[in-house]
Amino acid sequence: MSPRHPSRSYRRGFSGAAAVCTVAALTLALGACSSTDDSGPGSGTDTKKGDGRPELKVTGAYVPQPPTGKMAGGFLTVRNGGSAPDKLTSVSSDLAGEVEIHETVKQQMRQVKSLKVPANGALELGRGSNHLMLMDLKHKPVKGDEVTFILHFEKSGSVTVKAPVEATNYTPEK
Known part of the structure; x- marks a missing residue:
């Protein structure tokens, strides 16, 4: 078995960080799309x-x-x-x-x-x-x-x- 190539490890780490950023951005975008606010009866x-x-x-x-x-x-x-x-x-x-x-x-x-x-x-x-x-x-x-x-x-x-x-x-x- 050969040792991991350093660039692969870097790429995998970068992809993980990119994925986290993408998920965070999507979560914020979906949260901002909320169109209702239930303020109780009469509203x-x-x-x-x-x-x-x-x-x-x-x-x-x-x-x-x-x-x-x-x-x-x-x-x-x-x-x-x-x-x-x-x-x-x-x-x-x-x-x-x-x-x-x-x-x-x-x-x-x-x-x-x-x-x-x-x-x-x-x-x-x-x-x-x-x-x-x-x-x-x-x-x-x-x-x-x-x-x-x-x-x-x-x-x-x-x-x-x-x-x-x-x-x-x-x-x-x-």
């Missing part, structure tokens, strides 16, 4: 990093307990920290057969196909303004329940949000 995120792209974060989601089991309102805020606008194009929910997006102008509400989420701004869905209407409820939600919303955006894809059901007269603190 959800979908972050799209980079120039010219939206960076969305959903907070403050809730559903007031409705007086009847026919329809309910949904409220939340979509913040966009990115340099590009986006649009909320549709919403689905485990509670409702249909979720409509409503715009309120001069105390008149009407269904719309989408709502804009401005770049470096926010889309606020709240009482007396733009909001979600949950139609054809599968059951009447009561305080303490949780409703799942899937928000569909033009550029950012879908974001799932868990919204607690609050008292009928609940108003979040600002």
Whole structure:
């Protein structure tokens, strides 16, 4: 048996170091690709990093307990920290057969196909303004329940949000 050639030993050591560096780089790259952050009930995120792209974060989601089991309102805020606008194009929910997006102008509400989420701004869905209407409820939600919303955006894809059901007269603190 002949002794190891020094250059082979060096190459093997170099290849091992290169492999470790490659694995470390891939681990960091995959970790940076994470697109969600579960911040608990009433919040959800979908972050799209980079120039010219939206960076969305959903907070403050809730559903007031409705007086009847026919329809309910949904409220939340979509913040966009990115340099590009986006649009909320549709919403689905485990509670409702249909979720409509409503715009309120001069105390008149009407269904719309989408709502804009401005770049470096926010889309606020709240009482007396733009909001979600949950139609054809599968059951009447009561305080303490949780409703799942899937928000569909033009550029950012879908974001799932868990919204607690609050008292009928609940108003979040600002």
